[in-house]
Amino acid sequence: xxxxxxxxxxxxxxxPILLIGASLxxxxxxxxxxxxxRGGRQREEMTQRTMDAEARLAELVRMQGEMHGRVxxxxxxxxxxxxxxxxxxxxxxxxxxxxxxxxxxxxTKSTHENLRKLQERLAVIDAAQNNIQTxxxxxxxxxxxxxxxxxxxxxxxxxxxxxVADGLPQGAYSFQSPLSNGTRPDCVIRMPNGAPPLxxxxxxxxxxxxxxxxxxxxxxxxxxxxxxxxxMDVHIxxxxxxxxxxxxxxxxxxxxxxxxxxxxxxxxHFDAVxxxxxxSRVVIVSPSLLLLSIQxxxxxxxxxxxxxxxxxxxxxxxxxMEDLTRLDDRTxxxxxxxxxAEKDVEQILTSTEKLTRRGNRITSLELETPAKAEQSAxxxxxxxxxxxxxxxxxxxxxxx
Numbered sequence: 232x233x234x235x236x237x238x239x240x241x242x243x244x245x246x247p248i249l250l251i252g253a254s255l256x257x258x259x260x261x262x263x264x265x266x267x268x269r270g271g272r273q274r275e276e277m278t279q280r281t282m283d284a285e286a287r288l289a290e291l292v293r294m295q296g297e298m299h300g301r302v303x304x305x306x307x308x309x310x311x312x313x314x315x316x317x318x319x320x321x322x323x324x325x326x327x328x329x330x331x332x333x334x335x336x337x338x339t340k341s342t343h344e345n346l347r348k349l350q351e352r353l354a355v356i357d358a359a360q361n362n363i364q365t366x367x368x369x370x371x372x373x374x375x376x377x378x379x380x381x382x383x384x385x386x387x388x389x390x391x392x393x394x395v396a397d398g399l400p401q402g403a404y405s406f407q408s409p410l411s412n413g414t415r416p417d418c419v420i421r422m423p424n425g426a427p428p429l430x431x432x433x434x435x436x437x438x439x440x441x442x443x444x445x446x447x448x449x450x451x452x453x454x455x456x457x458x459x460x461x462x463m464d465v466h467i468x469x470x471x472x473x474x475x476x477x478x479x480x481x482x483x484x485x486x487x488x489x490x491x492x493x494x495x496x497x498x499x500h501f502d503a504v505x506x507x508x509x510x511s512r513v514v515i516v517s518p519s520l521l522l523l524s525i526q527x528x529x530x531x532x533x534x535x536x537x538x539x540x541x542x543x544x545x546x547x548x549x550x551x552m553e554d555l556t557r558l559d560d561r562t563x564x565x566x567x568x569x570x571x572a573e574k575d576v577e578q579i580l581t582s583t584e585k586l587t588r589r590g591n592r593i594t595s596l597e598l599e600t601p602a603k604a605e606q607s608a609x610x611x612x613x614x615x616x617x618x619x620x621x622x623x624x625x626x627x628x629x630x631x
Contacts, residue, residue, distance in 0.1 A: 387433040387489040388417055394518060395420070395431070398525035403532060410480070414473045420528060422481070423535035429528070430474040431485045431521070436462035440493060456500070463504045471511040485524065486515045494520075 388406075395404050395418055408419045418431040439459035446452035467486070474484045486508065488494045494517035498505055508515055516524065537544075 387435060387487060390489045390518060391418060391431060391433040391487045391521065394521050395525060398522065398529055400529075400532070403528075410474070410476060412473065412476060416474050417487075419480075422528070423532050427478065427480050429481045429483070429485065431487055432470050432474065433487045433489070434466065435486075435488055435493075436466055438462075460501060460504055463501070464507060467504075467508045467511050467513050470513050475512060482512055484513050485521065486513050487521055488515055488517055491517050491519065 392406060399420065402421075404418060404420045406418055407415045409415050416430045417433040420429040420431065422428055436459065439455060439462045443452060443455035443459050446455045470484050470486060474480055475482065488497070494515065497515065505515060
């Protein structure tokens with residue numbers, strides 16, 4: 232025989248066990264009911280979810296349709312915009328092409344013009360280069376001339392003679408004229424009023440000066456300066472002894488330096504030489520100073536000629552004053568004629584004014600009737616002129 236749990240357990244435990252079993256049964260029933268209820272809810276939720284999914288699907292379909300329409304409209308808009316953009320780009324490309332062509336044309340013209348100007352400038356540069364080459368040859372020739380004492384003296388003599396000949400009239404100067412001591416100065420200028428002539432010397436110690444200019448070291452420059460100073464002292468002494476002759480020449484001799492730069496550097500670096508020359512009554516002059524001296528001498532000569540011709544000028548002035556006196560007499564006679572004519576014209580104007588007044592009186596005549604004339608018979612008769620018909624009376628009003 233099979234035994235149950237109630238048979239095995241004691242009686243005190245039977246009721247609790249039964250209650251536990253009943254509770255478990257109730258729990259099982261509740262679990263079953265919960266499972267059933269839960270399954271219904273799940274089915275409702277699934278149904279609701281299905282409906283929501285269908286609604287969402289419909290909404291997605293609708294949104295897909297709208298999206299398709301928007302995409303089509305956007306594609307059409309993009310096509311239109313692309314066509315407009317292509318048109319605008321083509322227009323801009325055409326404009327840029329036209330401007331680029333115009334710019335290239337202008338640049339080509341400008342390039343050709345610049346090339347033409349460059350060719351002209353190159354031609355000018357070629358001509359200037361030819362001139363420079365010619366000038367270089369001339370400088371080389373001048374250097375060769377200055378390297379020789381005789382040719383150097385001829386060069387200075389030539390410049391001095393040109394300045395003197397351009398500034399003074401013929402006969403006022405002479406070149407290489409001998410003096411009483413047998414010397415021949417480079418130039419002698421005859422002074423006015425019987426004054427002694429002025430002597431000009433055109434020689435200059437250029438070797439020492441060239442060495443001074445071309446000295447590379449300070450010692451060589453110092454030695455060249457001393458040599459130039461000695462040469463200048465010797466030359467100044469020779470000039471003062473040869474050309475300063477009392478009563479025959481002026482008490483001053485002009486020493487001509489054929490360069491303005493040499494003249495300036497002598498006064499800048501060799502002041503002792505200049506002072507010694509002044510003490511020896513030798514004046515160092517440059518071409519500009521010699522020209523100024525010649526102009527002063529020319530003014531003096533002109534003044535002398537004017538003084539020599541003063542009596543002729545006075546005679547001409549006297550004849551001029553006689554002519555002026557005759558002109559004054561004739562002018563006064565003409566003035567008297569003008570005054571007489573003016574008086575005659577005034578008298579004629581007076582007569583014309585009187586004639587005008589009398590004409591105005593005649594034009595202002597007054598007409599009177601016979602009755603009025605009888606009424607005024609007792610009155611003193613006015614000065615009047617009667618016509619032959621007796622109907623017209625002219626009354627003359629004499630304002631005089």
